[in-house]
Amino acid sequence: MRLKDKVVLVTASTRGIGLACVKACAKEGARVYMGARNMERAQETAGALSAEGLSVTPVYNDASKEETYRIMIQEVVDKEGRIDVLVNNFGTSDPRKDMDISHTDPAVFIETVNMNLKSVFISSQEAIRHMEQTGGGSIINISSIGGLVPDISQIAYGTSKGAINYLTKLIAVQEARHNIRCNAVLPGMTATDAVKSNLTPEFQEFFLRHTPIRRMGLPEEIAAAVVYFASDDAAYTTGQIMAVSGGFGLATPVFGDLADRANARG
Numbered sequence: 001m002r003l004k005d006k007v008v009l010v011t012a013s014t015r016g017i018g019l020a021c022v023k024a025c026a027k028e029g030a031r032v033y034m035g036a037r038n039m040e041r042a043q044e045t046a047g048a049l050s051a052e053g054l055s056v057t058p059v060y061n062d063a064s065k066e067e068t069y070r071i072m073i074q075e076v077v078d079k080e081g082r083i084d085v086l087v088n089n090f091g092t093s094d095p096r097k098d099m100d101i102s103h104t105d106p107a108v109f110i111e112t113v114n115m116n117l118k119s120v121f122i123s124s125q126e127a128i129r130h131m132e133q134t135g136g137g138s139i140i141n142i143s144s145i146g147g148l149v150p151d152i153s154q155i156a157y158g159t160s161k162g163a164i165n166y167l168t169k170l171i172a173v174q175e176a177r178h179n180i181r182c183n184a185v186l187p188g189m190t191a192t193d194a195v196k197s198n199l200t201p202e203f204q205e206f207f208l209r210h211t212p213i214r215r216m217g218l219p220e221e222i223a224a225a226v227v228y229f230a231s232d233d234a235a236y237t238t239g240q241i242m243a244v245s246g247g248f249g250l251a252t253p254v255f256g257d258l259a260d261r262a263n264a265r266g
């Protein structure tokens with residue numbers, strides 16, 4: 001019970017990595033709030049988890065509407081008197097439109113960067129106001145390995161996630177004196193709906209070829225890193241940018257070719 005009695009909010013958490021974070025934190029004893037735009041789906045999921053004895057409550061947040069961040073955080077604080085952990089999980093990109101510098105409409109670039117950055121900035125700013133008054137807290141940003149290693153496409157997504165990595169360090173430095181920690185988890189390719197609907201099987205194969213642990217990550221494996229940063233086990237850890245990517249982004253650029261040759265030799 002590493003998060004016993006902590007109040008945790010996870011944004012965009014009806015599915016995928018967010019939902020895995022909700023479950024993992026609740027299983028560690030936290031009272032968890034699920035940020036969701038689809039309240040029907042959130043109520044259904046929260047109901048099923050509550051029936052298992054977990055404390056999970058949906059709160060409304062549409063990531064495209066700035067005022068809903070303030071309302072979401074306020075709702076948690078009104079109910080609990082505090083917010084101890086904020087997991088900024090929301091992130092978006094449409095790879096059909098978010099391409100390279102030559103082929104991306106500036107409006108798509110600006111909108112994607114805007115959505116991804118404001119989701120972290122506004123919710124963190126709102127949570128910090130309360131955390132400062134209640135003795136501290138932990139903020140965990142779900143970034144991406146794409147914010148560390150440039151790709152041939154998704155220029156807006158990569159830029160926004162790179163900025164989120166830097167924002168993580170800025171928050172860590174600026175809020176340490178208030179006992180507020182801020183860390184980022186950078187998933188590699190993780191088995192969620194986003195991967196199934198956005199990335200072709202061919203791209204997935206290319207990606208895994210350069211992933212030393214040759215498989216996709218599971219949402220639960222991302223959530224395990226989130227639980228660590230949320231817990232007091234990480235009380236002396238802040239400003240860290242931690243890849244959970246099976247080693248993607250770590251190896252020499254010719255890794256895939258050399259690994260294939262070594263495998264062929266047996």
Ligand SMILES: NC(=O)c1ccc[n+]([C@@H]2O[C@H](COP(=O)([O-])OP(=O)(O)OC[C@H]3O[C@@H](n4cnc5c(N)ncnc54)[C@H](OP(=O)(O)O)[C@@H]3O)[C@@H](O)[C@H]2O)c1
Nearest residue numbers: 012014015016017038062063090091144189190192193194
């Ligand atoms: N999967 C990967 O391989 C991977 C890799 C690197 C980083 N990441 C990052 O991990 C995070 C989660 O990704 P995922 O793969 O778990 O995504 P996902 O499975 O597609 O789930 C997306 C979640 O975001 C919610 N959402 C979408 N638009 C929203 C909006 N406007 N307002 C509020 N909620 C909204 C969805 O809610 P609805 O049910 O309402 O649609 C859903 O709960 C993102 O920040 C992503 O960039 C993922």
